[in-house]
Amino acid sequence: MSEDLRARVLAYLEKVDKVKSKDIAAALGEKKSDVDKVVKELAKEGKVEFLYIGTSYVKLVK
Amino acid sequence: MAELKTPLLDQLTTGPWPSFVADMKRLVDRKPTVADVLAQLELSYEEKKGHWKHGGIVGVMGYGGGVIGRYSDMPEKFPNVAEFHTMRINQPSGWFYTTKALRDLMKIWDKYGSGLTNMHGSTGDIILLGTVTDNLQPAFDEFSDLGWDLGGSGSDLRTPSCCVGPARCECACIDTLDLCYDLTQEFQDELHRPMWPYKFKIKISGCANDCVASIARADFAIIGTWRDDLKIDQEAVREYVNSGFDIQGVVIDKCPTKCLTWTGSELVLDGSNCVRCMHCINKMPKALRPGDDKGATILVGGKATILQSAFLGWVIVPFMKLEKPYDELKDLLRNIWEWWDEHGKVRERIGELIYRKGMRVFLKDLGMDPLPQMVFRPRANPYFFWWPEEVNQG
Numbered sequence: 001m002s003e004d005l006r007a008r009v010l011a012y013l014e015k016v017d018k019v020k021s022k023d024i025a026a027a028l029g030e031k032k033s034d035v036d037k038v039v040k041e042l043a044k045e046g047k048v049e050f051l052y053i054g055t056s057y058v059k060l061v062k
Numbered sequence: 063m064a065e066l067k068t069p070l071l072d073q074l075t076t077g078p079w080p081s082f083v084a085d086m087k088r089l090v091d092r093k094p095t096v097a098d099v100l101a102q103l104e105l106s107y108e109e110k111k112g113h114w115k116h117g118g119i120v121g122v123m124g125y126g127g128g129v130i131g132r133y134s135d136m137p138e139k140f141p142n143v144a145e146f147h148t149m150r151i152n153q154p155s156g157w158f159y160t161t162k163a164l165r166d167l168m169k170i171w172d173k174y175g176s177g178l179t180n181m182h183g184s185t186g187d188i189i190l191l192g193t194v195t196d197n198l199q200p201a202f203d204e205f206s207d208l209g210w211d212l213g214g215s216g217s218d219l220r221t222p223s224c225c226v227g228p229a230r231c232e233c234a235c236i237d238t239l240d241l242c243y244d245l246t247q248e249f250q251d252e253l254h255r256p257m258w259p260y261k262f263k264i265k266i267s268g269c270a271n272d273c274v275a276s277i278a279r280a281d282f283a284i285i286g287t288w289r290d291d292l293k294i295d296q297e298a299v300r301e302y303v304n305s306g307f308d309i310q311g312v313v314i315d316k317c318p319t320k321c322l323t324w325t326g327s328e329l330v331l332d333g334s335n336c337v338r339c340m341h342c343i344n345k346m347p348k349a350l351r352p353g354d355d356k357g358a359t360i361l362v363g364g365k366a367t368i369l370q371s372a373f374l375g376w377v378i379v380p381f382m383k384l385e386k387p388y389d390e391l392k393d394l395l396r397n398i399w400e401w402w403d404e405h406g407k408v409r410e411r412i413g414e415l416i417y418r419k420g421m422r423v424f425l426k427d428l429g430m431d432p433l434p435q436m437v438f439r440p441r442a443n444p445y446f447f448w449w450p451e452e453v454n455q456g
Contacts, residue, residue: 020257022403033400040251052126053119055217056257 005030005038010060013048018057066090066097070107086178095176095192098142102134113140120147120195122202126256128212129198145195149175150213151188151205152246152253155239156226166208174201184279185263186223187213216256222246224266225273233343234268235286235356236384242266244388249395258399259406259415263365269352270340276364276375281412282395283361283375284384288353291333292342298349299329313342357383359435360391362398363413373413376421380435397428422447 008028013019021039025032039058042048051057068083075081089096102113118131130148137144151167167188171177176192183189193201202212213221222245225231227238245264246253252262265276268286276283303309309324321335322342329349343350360382361375382390398412401424406415416424425432426449 022257031400032403033396036251050124050126050255052121052256054256056126056255 009038013060018051018059021058068100068104071104089177093177095142098140102140122199125212125254127215127218127254130215146192149190150215152211152213152221153186153188155224155242156229170204185220187221214253217258217260218256219249219252220261220263222264225268227268235288235352236268236358238266238268258403260409260411270338278364278374280364283364284358287338287359289355289381290353292353293351294329295349296328302346313345316341357381363416377435401427
């Protein structure tokens with residue numbers, strides 16, 4: 001599940017500039033806590049970064 | 063520098079108590095920032111109007127919280143406080159420091175900031191008042207090198223705090239210090255990444271004396287308690303009485319559920335009616351002790367809120383054993399956060415959300431059973447509202 005979700009999260013992030021992980025979860029029809037875990041792993045690997053603009057956004061590292 | 067004249071502030075130094083004005087004036091020669099803080103405050107006293115602006119996105123790399131941007135709305139008049147940001151440092155559990163740790167911390171703050179602190183803020187963190195944007199990262203790097211971390215600010219998990227617990231208190235029913243540290247480590251992401259509707263505070267008290275006032279100030283209060291009967295040393299009770307202690311007036315009559323009786327030679331407990339309020343233990347600490355089966359009561363939703371009135375925490379788990387790795391507690395927290403994040407409005411705290419949607423919705427969504435201990439206030443009507451699917455309409 002995690003590998004599949006990783007790929008889907010990365011694919012979704014390709015389509016947007018920045019997004020809240022809550023909205024990723026809604027768009028993919030997944031639980032937010034599962035998306036949070038995947039995003040956290042991707043951030044540790046340097047594939048995504050967080051932006052803090054009032055709230056926390058996620059975006060791909062380009 | 064022009065002479066600093068603060069006649070209104072100076073009045074505060076004439077009272078019987080130590081004054082922050084006198085303290086700050088000692089720093090004025092060394093720190094121009096402090097002179098401008100005082101001058102701006104004096105102006106505020108004259109005009110009866112504040113001159114601080116919150117806001118602006120300032121912080122350190124990788125963190126969304128921990129720094130509060132603060133600016134003067136009169137930078138041309140008070141250039142040294144044009145930027146006056148606050149840094150929050152995560153305090154150690156129970157606020158235990160070595161003097162060396164404090165000196166090292168203050169040395170860094172003297173180098174990069176105004177030298178002013180607020181030890182401690184309401185949440186519990188070490189509040190360092192007043193630095194400029196360019197100094198935030200170097201100051202944080204030095205704090206970090208010494209093992210300090212930023213606390214929470216904004217819509218994130220605020221720095222968890224706890225009472226001194228078993229380190230100094232014989233009433234502690236749980237290891238508040240370990241639990242506070244463990245939760246802080248476990249929820250680093252939630253602490254440093256503001257992504258919720260609003261702030262969320264966890265406070266941990268070792269017993270019902272609630273020395274950190276968790277029931278009133280925490281969205282999630284953990285209060286130590288026990289499940290079996292309190293322990294009575296009858297010989298010690300008799301010593302209290304023989305030395306003139308008014309056991310009837312001070313203990314028996316004050317017991318909120320009248321579960322104690324003094325026979326003249328023995329203290330008798332009706333354990334099933336004890337509400338573990340700690341009053342008798344506080345009055346006779348040498349004779350009474352919490353029971354052996356210790357754990358905690360979990361309450362949710364305390365704090366003076368913006369949208370609704372002030373709330374005390376509401377019991378959601380009457381008793382939970384709290385032992386490492388605290389999985390049951392962490393799962394409960396994660397479930398609450400998920401529900402709050404899904405349903406909460408902007409700046410709506412968990413207590414307000416439960417108030418708005420109802421405790422029964424909260425419990426149902428979290429898969430928890432309603433329990434008698436969850437009483438919000440004495441019932442005013444005899445009706446029970448069934449869920450439609452629970453009603454047998456045949």
